[in-house]
Amino acid sequence: MKFAISKAQKFWQIFGQKILGKKNLVFCLMLAIATYCSIAIIQPAIATNNQNVAKQNIPSLLSQSHQTSLLEQGIRLYEQGNLAEAVTTWQQALITYRNDQSSGSNKLSAQLNEALCLNYLSMAYQELGEWKQAQTTINRSTALLDQQLTSKEGMAIAARISNTQGSLQLAMGNPQSALDSWKIAAEKYNQLDDEIGLLGSQTNQAQALQALGLFRLASEQLEAIELHLQKQPDSILKSVALHSLGTTLQTLGDLAKSQKILEQSLAIAQQLNNPAESSATLISIGNNFRFIKDIDGALQKYEEAAKLSPVSIIRLEAQALILSLLVESDRLQEVKSLWQQIEPDLAKLQPSRRSVYLMVNLSESLTKIRDAKDRPITTSKIADLLTVALRQSQAIQDRRAESFALGALGGLYEQNQQLTEAYQLAQRALVLAQSTNADDLLYRWQWLSGKILNQQGKSDLAIAAYRQAVKNIQALRLELAATSPEVQFAFRDRIEPIYRELVSLLLRSENPSQENLIQARLTLESLQIVELENYFRAACLNIQPQQIDAIDSNSAVLYSAVLKDHLAVILSLPKAPLQYYSTNISQTELEESADQFLQSLNPAFSERIRLKISQKLYDLIIRPTEPALIERQIKNLVFVLDSSLRNLPMAALHDGKQYVIEKYSLALTPGLQILGAKSLDRSQLKVWLGGLSEARQGFTELKGVKFEAAQIASQIPTNLELNSNFTKLNLQKGLAEQDTAIVHLATHGQFSSDPESTFILTWDDRITIPDFYKFLRDRTDNRSNPLELLVLSACKTAEGDAKASLGLAGIALRSGARSTMGSLWAVNDASTSKLMSNFYDILIKQPTISKAEALQQSQLSVLKDPQYRHPYYWAAFVLVGSWL
Structure with a gap:
């Protein structure tokens, strides 16, 4: 499995050392600011990461020599996205350092310089997808430092190398090794009394913890980092560091905290009159608005960034983001006007990975305008734009960027029904993606190949291509969910259709084979899994295939x-x-x-x-x-x-x-x-019940909650917390400390396809899905018995939200409960009280009955009451998870 490296990881991996000379610190800081901002538009995760790289500072031990000049030239080329040229330049610098060592001229300094240069080379090889060379190079760098770790300069370079090693290990799908490497880096920074370096390594560790599924520890780590950063005096360094932390939180799905920290970063950058960093942060803030579907808010931030940016490529990237949103919003007149501003500036760009991605993203946004008459440029001109991008990628010898451009061009030909040419381009893009380990591109070109083959009537070959695409998505589950927020935004366009189109192909005949039916069923379940993980922003589901016979x-x-x-x-x-x-x-x-x-x-x-x-x-x-x-x-x-x-x-x-x-x-x-199906153990049933009967936080009173609670408490041992006692803290304590099999929450709440809009109301707060996860994690840490049943009474699905049930399923799965009972709409108080009372009475008095049967009988008892016969009163309640 290959993982894209987040921009925040790379920033912290290479930025900030107190031992640096002032001149070098400023130089590298400006390099960091110049490119930190760019976010690609719905593109491969690696594309985003490649564009957002802050370069390492050059230790003060380096003199202003020819070698240093070569090192800095490589940094600038790397920063511009000319990776192959950067590699060549650093290789030239290596020859000079080795010659210095052979001649005995300042051998120690030359050895350290060589180790640092090798570290840069490893980073470039990672970007190019050349994992073997990246590993070999970083190993050589480490070996060179074995005898130099006692010096301050040697330890500083060793810390950087550990950070680079961690990024490579995460990229290769080994988050535990990455975590260990970043811990080593943190120890070295601590010994150097380098707080910025220490915080950076700890930020990287938080992302490794997230990749390992240790979300509570990752959250605690980030909270500690934020606290330390807030104590730092205002400076551009603090602004960039806060920006990095904000984008890390954005990647991990904590958009509220991300927004708060990004706004702090912006305030400092504006106070210090730094337009480059201000523009960078505005783009990241705009992304937050985009992720919560606040299109006007996102447009405003992107427009501010474009106006403010002193760097043309950043301005164009912001404008490209604006154009993509305008296309999605069908504001086509504005698209035409904006394109007229963008087009003349594209010809002025120097070839680089960023310029290639920019042109490909623009072309893909324009091709989403299905009616060619409404496009500001013709299909042939879009093809010309992609051809320029392809030539630029070839000129800078960037095979990943070349694959991106070729695949996009193939997609354009497919849309234009030039299927033979489209298939040839898709296959060329596939070969390049495979050669650069670009799994995040691979599934896209396999999907494209499958679509073309299907249109050519080659169904069997099409199914094979689709299955390979799904297989690669499954391998990328963790990366897609945890390290790539733009993929969440593009899920319906880029991931979900692959599964649905494969199912459609497998079921194309009136009498599909058993093999096809089994594959279709597995594909449908896999779609549910990736959809929920996309919802959670984390590959956190425990997958254990089970047969219905065994359940x-x-x-x-x-x-x-x-x-x-x-x-x-x-x-x-x-x-x-x-x-x-x-x-x-x-x-x-x-x-x-x-x-x-x-x-x-x-x-x-x-x-x-x-x-x-x-x-x-x-x-x-x-x-x-x-x-x-x-x-x-x-x-x-x-x-x-x-x-x-x-x-x-x-x-x-x-x-x-x-x-x-x-x-x-x-x-x-x-x-x-x-599923994790298992029968309910009735030997020691206890309930922790929290509820609100009084109006609170703008929500109406629930008069029946007190009666419902009293009825349940009369039937089963119950720890009851009502109204002012039903606080977030008490709920957390109850879940973590009470050895209860059932948690029953009688309160307002909402299930939504947006995790930010899914919540349960307490007296003093709203409990979100991440909150539930933290609370139940505490329970899992302290108790051997999992939660058997979570009951969510008086909650409802968000009106007009076609995928609101994701919120219910999300709470059900994230809570760790074997079963969850929730209501699809806010139900009548009296009928709900009757249904719940009957449900618990049946569970207690009929020990052999399943939870599904208990719910069925309690619903029937309400249905048989003449005043509640209408489905409104009893049909809202659904059981999610184990029905046993």
């Missing part, structure tokens, strides 16, 4: 796939081959029906129309499977739902005579691969 012989699993022109359903029964059902219906029509069904669940809506829509959905999803379900005497249905279907209450679907809940108990799961 429950009385259950069936229904997988749905919402495809462009039909709905596919795969039925998995215990000890039986997979069965396949397909209904012709467009994705648009299906989504409209799902939306209408949700609206019809309002009691004021016409019952006749509600039942009609409900029966239509039943006919699409469940009716085709009925004969097999009846024959196998299935009692429980487990749904792995797709797209807009995930927000629907399956319990309220109607077959014309009765509701689904009257025939089956139900559960939802993102997939059996991440």
Whole structure:
């Protein structure tokens, strides 16, 4: 597995030493500022990282000699993105240093200089994807320093080398070794009394901890770093350091804290009248707005950055970001006006990796305008722009950039239906991506090849290409989720379609083979996993494939796939081959029906129309499977739902005579691969219950919460915290310290496709998914027993959010609970109290019953009450995870 190295890692890897001479510090600081800002537009993760490199400072032991000049020339070339020329220049410097050692002229200094130069070379080889040479070079650098570590200069270079070694190890998919290397670097910086270097190494460690899944430790590390930085006096160095920390937090998904720190960085840069760093930080702040879909906010920051920047490439990169947002917002007149500003300046750019990425990003933004009449330039001119980018990449001998340009050109030809040329370009891009270990590009060109082959009628070859693309995405799960925020932004455009198109190919016939059905099912589950990990911004799910036979012989699993022109359903029964059902219906029509069904669940809506829509959905999803379900005497249905279907209450679907809940108990799961199914241990059931009955933080009162809490407490041992006692701190203590199997939260909350908008309300705060994870991590650290059941009463999905169920699934999985029960909408207080009371009564009095059956019986008890027969009162509650 290959990992892109984040810009923050590289900044801290190479920046800031107290032993530097003032002249060299200023020189390298300006190099850092000059390029730190750029963010690529929805491009490979490595592309972003390549553009955001702050160069290492040159130790004061170096004299202003020819060798130093070569070293600095290499730094400038590296900074500009001319990696091959930088390598050549540093290799020339190495020859001079070795000659100095052979002649006995200042042998010690020449040895240290050679070690430093080798460190630079290793960094360049990493950028070029030449892992073997990068490792060999850094090993040579380390060996040279073995006898020089007692000197201050030698220790300073050794610290840098450890940082470079850590970056290489993370890039090669070994975060534990990277963490160890960065700890060694931190020790050396500590011995040198270099606080900036120490904080930098600790920041790198936080990202390694994140990659290892140790999120709580990573968070604590970053909080300590922020505290130390705040104590530093204001300086441009502090501004750049805060900028680095802010982008690290952005990468790790903590956008609120990232925004706060980036604004501090900006304030210092503006106070010190440094337009380059101000522009850099404005772009990063704009990215935060973009990630939360505040388009106007992002545009404003990008525009400020473009106006302020004294460096033309940075200004163009900011303008390219603006153009991409304008295209996505269909503000095409503004696109045309902006392109007229950008186009003349492109011809003035010197060839570099940054210029190549800039032109490719611009071309991809322009090709998203599907109607060629609305494009500010013709398709042939876009091809010319990509050809210039391709020639520049070849001129600077940058094979990764060349692959990026070739693949983009192939995509343009594919869009123009010039399939033969498109396939040839895609294959050339593939070969280059493989030769440079660019796995983050590889899956894109495999996808492109698959699309072209499918259009050429070569289905088997197309499936093979798609499967390779999915395989590479699976290998890149951690990188895509944890180190590449722009991938999260582009998920629907760049990752999700690959899975859906593969499923569509596998199910293209009316009677797919078992092999294809098994592959389609695995692909659907894999999509659920990467989608949730993209939601979490971390590859954190414990994947353990399980068969339905081994879990429950009385259950069936229904997988749905919402495809462009039909709905596919795969039925998995215990000890039986997979069965396949397909209904012709467009994705648009299906989504409209799902939306209408949700609206019809309002009691004021016409019952006749509600039942009609409900029966239509039943006919699409469940009716085709009925004969097999009846024959196998299935009692429980487990749904792995797709797209807009995930927000629907399956319990309220109607077959014309009765509701689904009257025939089956139900559960939802993102997939059996991440289920962890296990029966509830009733031997020592205890509940920790927190709730709000009073109006709080702008939310209305929940009058039924007190009655609900009292009913539960009368049935099962309960630790009760209501209203002012239901605080964030008390919830944390309750989860960490109470040996309870069930946590029940009766309060306002919301599930959303945006993690920032998914929360549970306490008296004094909003509990987010990261909060839940921290709290349950504390519990896991202190208790051997996991949480059996998390109940979220009175919460709801965000209105109009087609993927709001991601928030419910996110809380369910991130909490670590085996099962989570939540409500899809805010339900009537009285009916909820009755349902919850019945649920716990059934759990206690019927020890052999499953959680899904207990929920089914409690829902039926409400349904049978004449005043609550409408699905609004009972259908909202769903069980996610283990149904046993």
